[in-house]
Amino acid sequence: MKKAAIAWVSVGDRPALALWCAPLEGALFVVSGPGEQSAPGLADATGARVTLRGDHGGRIVTWPARVTRVTPGTEAWENAAPLVAAKRLNASGPTADLVTRWAADGCALTRLSPAGDPDAGDRLPDAALAEPPRGAPVVRVTRKPFRLHRVRRR
Template identity: 75%
Template sequence: MSDERNSPLVDEAMKKASVAWVAVGGGPSLALWCVPLEGVLFVVSGPGEQSAPGLAETDEAQVTLRGDHGGRIVTWPARVTRVVPGTGEWDTLAPLVGAKRLNARGATADLVARWAADGCVLARLAPAGQPAHGTELPAASLAEPPRPSPAVRVTRRPFRLHRVRRR
């Protein structure tokens, strides 16, 4: 299913990908666990799995792959299709993706059956055109401010049982 127009950079980055940063509809990029198979990335989301808002309903997304040290390698447009449970395609692909699922409890067949029963989405992210970024280095920083989170709290001074003398 690999598209012959795929960039060699995209193909090579996908081969080693285990996490992809996926942005849907101009929203923020979310880090999603993924499995590279047949020249595309597969992502599972839904109840009991990772949250990927909007991915099940969209036809396109932006995928960013990063290197071992966190730096961006390439960003490319992706065509998103859904693999439907109960089809021959599901029966072939879902066990392959399930076998690579880290920290899965139970057998792969049980995991795939749970995905189908719970309404989880198995999405295929196929390259749809040339990379948007990655062929040249950016002139400016790509750093973004942290997104608001309920997990953020005020940092307090550490507790000390006794006084620390300075010399």
Template identity: 75%
Template sequence: MKKASVAWVAVAGGPSLALWCVPLESALFVVSGPGEQSAAGLAEADEARVTLRGDHGGAIVTWPARVTRVLPGTDEWDTLAPLVGAKRLNAPGPTADLVARWAADGCALVRLTPGGQPVQGTDLPADSLAEPPRPSPAVRAVRKPFRLHRVRRP
């Protein structure tokens, strides 16, 4: 868990979402909300299921997690939010501005701590566990390519 930068998090039996995370203090911290990644239901949840990958990209462990939200204006927020903000890649502007935006926009800083024994990790599955893509409104129709000259078919 110390090297994790991406974790797959499932809330309330929903699909697993790949989320950017920061490992600190034996926990994973995830930021979600406006202008950040979308993690529907994570900020309000009490429990989640976390899957981490190994060095070669395959899933190595799945464990139940206790979810706690770090609230802006608390000493905990003042300590942890700048540490998480400093690890954010491609952050627009300085870390202090990023943390202030998180607080002003209502972003959720969530701590995921292990909440029990790993569910998976001792006996890994033989198949890929790949799922078909979920429907998305981002799909658009593909146009036929423009051809300047008429193409003859044999």
């Protein structure tokens, strides 16, 4: 878990989402909200299931997680938020500005801590558990390629 950068997190009966995370203090921290990734239901949840995958995409472990929202202004926020912000890739500006923006915009910093026995090794299912791709609003009909000059046919 300490090398994780992406975790598949499912809340309730919703499908799992790939979320950027930062490992810290034996838990995974996830930031979601305006200007950050979307994680519907995670900030208000009490539990979730976390799946970590290896370098080649294969599932290594799945574990139940206790979800705790870290509130701005608390000691937990002051300790965790700057460390998570420092690991945030492609962030614009200094770490302190990012932490301030998270607090001002109402972003949720959630802590996913292990809350039970993981499914690993022999406890993983033998089936692939593959699902068909979900529909997305970004799918559109493709146009014919643009051509600058007329193509003459003989």
